[in-house]
Every structure is written in structure tokens, then in C-alpha cells.
Amino acid sequence: MGRHATIVLPGTMVLKKITIKTIFFILGRALSSASKFEPRIRKEVASWEEGFKIKMFVLPSGPALGWEKQHGKLQYLGSKLDHGDLIVNFKNLTSAFLLMTPQVGLAQGFAEHRVNVVGDLNKAISLTRCISILLPYLYPDFIVKRLLKEIPQIKYNRLYRMLYLYLIGIPLGI
DSSP, X not given: OOOOOOOOOOSSHHHHHHHHHHHXXXXXXXHHHHHHHOHHHHHHHHTSOTTOEEEEEETTTOOEEEEEEETTEEEEEETOOOOOSEEEEESSHHHHHHXXXXXXXXXXXXXXXXXXXXXXXXXXXXXXHHHHHHHHHHSOHHHHHHHOSSOOOOOXXXXXXXXXXXXXXXXXXX
8 A cells, every 4th residue: 555656776876976966966055045044944953053064975985965054054065074963874876866866755765774874863853854844845745745744834935935945045055
């Protein structure tokens, strides 16, 4: 009675790496931008100490993504973060590809041991909530329904915020 979807995998590691780098760039800038206007993300980030760093990394030497809390908001650092207070490791490129494209939800990825976390588990759960709040801005509802058990309600004008993310937040990083 479960939902089954066709899993799409690119044929080469080069394509996987390019895809993950692109998605990390979009996710990094989108979460940074949304932390400035989305009150629920700001509330989650407010519980983290100033200067808190998050690193997402694909093992063994794949693409990386980093954020730092600065002035109550998340600042996108790209891949230049050497260490983090919270590190989210993807097992390999295929695991990262399945989670980031979004063919597999985060809960399923953890259950299948595709992702591991080093650091404060409470902050990892808080980051997961931030990304869950962000997903309806990035994807249409039919995709979000497959990824999350419950779609976070957006109380404010979703269309304008989506346009802001797509036209200003992601391309310009503001």
C-alpha cells in the first residue's frame, strides 16, 4: 500500500556530482534567503548560538555546503567551510542524489542509513524543520506530499515569496 516511484539515476559520477553541486547551491542560498523572511525558520535559527556553523558533505570527497548563523540569520558559505558545529554527511554520491533530487525523503534516507549526523541532535532536528518549512517554497505540492508526512502551512502569500526566492534570493544570494 506504499507509494512506489521510479528512481532515476544519472549514468556517470560526473553528472551526479554536478547535479549535487547545483542543488547544494540552490538549497544553500534558498535557506539563507528564507531565514530573512520566513518567521518559522527565524524562530528555529534563533535557538542556535551566534556563529553556529553547519556543514553538509558528500562522502568521501564530494560536494559540500555550509551555513553560519550571523546576526540571527543563516549566511550561506558555499563549500569553503572547513569544519562545522553540526555536520551532515551523505554516505555517497548516489545517496545524496536520491535525497537531493527529491526521490527519497529525509526520514527514509535516515532509515536507510544514507545520511549521518555529527553534532547536537537537537540542532539537526531543528535544521530538518527549517528545510521542511523551505520545501513548499521550492517544489510544487505534489512533490512535497511525497517527501513530508505533513506539509507545513504557509500563512503568508506563498506566490510572492516563491518569486522572491527564485528571482532574487537564489540568484543574488540576498
